[in-house]
Amino acid sequence: xxxxxxxxxxxxxxxxxxxxxxxxxxxxxxxxxxxxxxxxxxxxxxxxxxxxxxxxxxxxxxxxxxxxxxxxxxxxxxxxxxxxxxxxxxxxxxxxxxxxxxxxxxxxxxxxxxxxxxxxxxxxxxxxxxxxxxxxxxxxxxxxxxxxxxxxxxxxxxxxxxxxxxxxxxxxxxxxxxxxxxxxxxxxxxxxxxxxxxxxxxxxxxxxxxxxxxxxxxxxxxxxxxxxxxxxxxxxxxxxxxxxxxxxxxxxxxxxxxxxxxxxxxxxxxxxxxxxxxxxxxxxxxxxxxxxxxxxxxxxxxxxxxxxxxxxxxxxxxxxxxxxxxxxxxxxxxxxxxxxxxxxxxxxxxxxxxxxxxxxxxxxxxxxxxxxxxxxxxxxxxxxxxxxxxxxxxxxxxxxxxxxxxxxxxxxxxxxxxxxxxxxxxxxxxxxxxxxxxxxxxxxxxxxxxxxxxxxx
Amino acid sequence: xxxxxxxxxxxxxxxxxxxxxxxxxxxxxxxxxxxxxxxxxxxxxxxxxxxxxxxxxxxxxxxxxxxxxxxxxxxxxxxxxxxxxxxxxxxxxxxxxxxxxxxxxxxxxxxxxxxxxxxxxxxxxxxxxxxxxxxxxxxxxxxxxxxxxxxxx
Numbered sequence: 001x002x003x004x005x006x007x008x009x010x011x012x013x014x015x016x017x018x019x020x021x022x023x024x025x026x027x028x029x030x031x032x033x034x035x036x037x038x039x040x041x042x043x044x045x046x047x048x049x050x051x052x053x054x055x056x057x058x059x060x061x062x063x064x065x066x067x068x069x070x071x072x073x074x075x076x077x078x079x080x081x082x083x084x085x086x087x088x089x090x091x092x093x094x095x096x097x098x099x100x101x102x103x104x105x106x107x108x109x110x111x112x113x114x115x116x117x118x119x120x121x122x123x124x125x126x127x128x129x130x131x132x133x134x135x136x137x138x139x140x141x142x143x144x145x146x147x148x149x150x151x152x153x154x155x156x157x158x159x160x161x162x163x164x165x166x167x168x169x170x171x172x173x174x175x176x177x178x179x180x181x182x183x184x185x186x187x188x189x190x191x192x193x194x195x196x197x198x199x200x201x202x203x204x205x206x207x208x209x210x211x212x213x214x215x216x217x218x219x220x221x222x223x224x225x226x227x228x229x230x231x232x233x234x235x236x237x238x239x240x241x242x243x244x245x246x247x248x249x250x251x252x253x254x255x256x257x258x259x260x261x262x263x264x265x266x267x268x269x270x271x272x273x274x275x276x277x278x279x280x281x282x283x284x285x286x287x288x289x290x291x292x293x294x295x296x297x298x299x300x301x302x303x304x305x306x307x308x309x310x311x312x313x314x315x316x317x318x319x320x321x322x323x324x325x326x327x328x329x330x331x332x333x334x335x336x337x338x339x340x341x342x343x344x345x346x347x348x349x350x351x352x353x354x355x356x357x358x359x360x361x362x363x364x365x366x367x368x369x370x371x372x373x374x375x376x377x378x379x380x381x382x383x384x385x386x387x388x389x390x391x392x393x394x395x396x397x398x399x400x401x402x403x404x405x406x407x408x409x410x411x412x413x414x415x416x417x418x419x420x421x422x423x424x425x426x427x428x429x430x431x432x433x434x435x436x437x438x439x440x441x442x443x444x445x446x447x448x449x450x451x452x453x454x455x456x457x
Numbered sequence: 458x459x460x461x462x463x464x465x466x467x468x469x470x471x472x473x474x475x476x477x478x479x480x481x482x483x484x485x486x487x488x489x490x491x492x493x494x495x496x497x498x499x500x501x502x503x504x505x506x507x508x509x510x511x512x513x514x515x516x517x518x519x520x521x522x523x524x525x526x527x528x529x530x531x532x533x534x535x536x537x538x539x540x541x542x543x544x545x546x547x548x549x550x551x552x553x554x555x556x557x558x559x560x561x562x563x564x565x566x567x568x569x570x571x572x573x574x575x576x577x578x579x580x581x582x583x584x585x586x587x588x589x590x591x592x593x594x595x596x597x598x599x600x601x602x603x604x605x606x607x608x609x610x
Contacts, residue, residue: 056560086506088532091560120532121561 053093053118053125066097075101087114092122099128103135111135126155130162142169160189164196167203176207201233210241228257232264244271255284262288262298273305282314286321296333299326303340312347319344335365339374346378354378366394369401373408380412388412403433419450487516492523493530500534503547503555535562541569548573549580 055063062081069078082090082098090098095118102111115132118125129152136145146169152162167182183200190196197220204213217234224230235250248271255268265288272281285302288294299322306315319341328334342357358375361368376391389412395405410425423446430439499508509527513519539558544566547555558566 056563086509086528088506088528088535088559121559 053091053096053122053127055093056091059091059094063094075105079105087117092118092125095121096125096128096131100131103131108135108139112139124155126152126157129155130157130159133162133165137165137169142172145169146173158189160186160193160196163189164193164199167199171199171203171206176203176205179203180207180209198233201237205237205240208240210237213237214241226257228254228259231257232259244274247271248275260287260291262291262294265291266298266302269302270305273309278311278314282318285318289318289322289325294326296326296328296336299337299340303343307343310347312344315340315344316348331364332368335361335368335371337361338364339368339371342371342378343374346374346381351378351382367398369395369398369405372398373401373404376405376408376412380408380415385412385416403429406432414446419446419453422446423450487512487518490523492526493533496527496530496532497534498530499527500531500538500557503538503557505555505557506531535559539563539566541565544569544571545573545576549577551577 066078066081069075069081078101079098082094082101087095087098095114099111099114099118102108102114112132112135115128115135118128119132122128129148133145133147133149133152136142136148146166149162149166149169153166163182164186167179167186170182171179180200180203183196183203186193186196187200197216201213201216204210204216214234214237217230217237221227221230221234231250231254235247235254238244238247238250248268251264251268251271254264265284269281269284269288272278272284289298299319302318303315306312306318319337323337323341326337328337338357338361342354342361345351345354345357355378358371358378361371362375365371372391372395376388376395379385379388379391389409392405392409392412395401396409398405406425406429410422410429413419413422413425423443426439426443426446429436430443433439496509499506506528509524509531512527513524535558539562546569548570554567554570
């Protein structure tokens with residue numbers, strides 16, 4: 001039970017953490033959506049500055065022409081114009097523009113090459129470092145992305161986006177402590193940016209700075225009490241700090257505010273199960289079964305929890321609720337559902353219903369190994385020994401249920417004192433599964449019994 | 458004009474005209490070139506990067522990699538060429554600004570060129586002044602001689 005509780009706690013925590021900390025697109029799957037790029041067409045600024053690029057005086061006319069083309073979103077024409085020059089003939093600013101156009105039309109390799117050519121000429125161009133950082137993020141080369149964002153910051157970049165992204169990459173590569181300052185700086189520049197708030201919370205939580213994380217999320221909740229996502233974060237932090245009661249309370253507020261993802265409903269249900277509030281747990285599980293995309297795997301999981309706690313009445317309630325709602329398309333899924341129903345009725349001593357559902361489960365999928373095994377045990381309990389034996393034999397033919405079936409049949413023979421047959425089964429099991437240490441001892445016991453019987457005859 | 462002198466003059470003119478028609482690019486074969494070194498040398502010779510167009514035109518087997526090497530060499534060559542000293546030297550030799558330095562390297566080269574041009578103008582001014590002084594002296598001498606001659610007559 002301890003193992004179950006620990007595993008359960010971890011599952012709840014990671015479930016919550018996943019949803020809460022990685023809720024935004026940026027943090028979630030690290031999927032950057034290319035926005036319409038904003039072209040910063042540099043102006044001729046006279047004196048040359050080290051960290052910024054300006055166009056050469058003779059490019060002024062071309063710059064005006066390109067500006068018009070960019071405004072009409074004619075990037076290919078812009079590229080044609082720029083590609084008519086050797087790169088070395090263009091000022092670093094114009095070359096940067098060329099790289100940006102490549103970037104915007106997703107010609108990432110050319111963009112990379114061109115950006116690097118700019119840096120070869122002007123190694124301290126902040127914008128190019130940050131653009132390259134973005135490019136490598138998209139190419140999922142996180143090491144290089146981090147390197148270029150770090151360069152951008154080192155050369156004086158002070159954009160929230162750069163600090164935030166550097167912080168995220170630092171967290172991936174070096175852990176939370178290297179990310180906290182970056183997120184703080186990003187947040188200082190953009191205090192209302194959700195990504196930086198979540199990033200900082202995530203970093204603080206991972207660094208186990210729970211007080212700071214709780215204080216931050218508390219402050220955010222103060223500003224927006226109806227934000228369910230913030231309550232989820234609070235729940236995740238409480239969970240991490242082993243405050244399950246607080247976690248559940250926050251989670252319930254989030255659900256009350258409209259949070260209804262399957263992950264979170266299920267996490268809340270798990271916490272309620274852990275705390276013995278079964279009614280609410282079952283209601284949450286029922287709610288989660290109403291969601292789209294729920295399949296038999298979810299039912300299997302819920303049934304596993306309920307069977308561990310031997311909550312058969314609640315299991316029956318849940319399955320009855322699910323029976324009309326679950327879109328079970330395959331006969332295998334339907335078979336599994338009937339197996340659960342059969343198992344529940346069996347535990348509730350409703351033998352007739354159990355029998356019917358076992359039959360239906362096997363009609364739908366004759367190779368449902370678990371149904372075969374449980375049906376065999378059910379038949380054995382009903383004293384239908386021959387039926388049980390037949391079902392065990394069928395289960396033995398299936399890889400997933402072979403071991404339990406061999407042992408089940410051995411047990412069946414032992415119960416009817418057919419020691420010879422039991423011995424054959426045990427030896428068979430020992431041959432196939434030598435890792436089962438207790439078998440050897442059992443074989444010896446049965447051999448002794450047989451020997452004694454023979455002597456007594 | 459004697460016939461032999463005419464023939465030499467003709468040959469000289471033909472050679473001179475051929476020289477006008479070709480660029481300074483060192484004709485190399487299309488294969489087996491050290492493209493990087495060629496690019497670098499082109500920059501050091503103050504040639505435009507467009508000199509590579511001639512290779513493109515005459516070498517169908519040219520690869521993109523060759524171009525990249527040439528440009529890389531050219532870029533390196535420019536880093537060396539576009540210095541204050543070279544700007545100064547070129548101006549002092551009364552050569553025109555080759556306009557090959559990229560924008561970020563241009564400032565130093567142009568400073569040298571400007572100072573070299575000023576130096577050249579100074580030298581020209583001094584030469585002219587010396588020439589004028591010498592002419593003035595010569596004229597004075599002639600006047601003196603004339604006066605002496607008149608006196609002796």
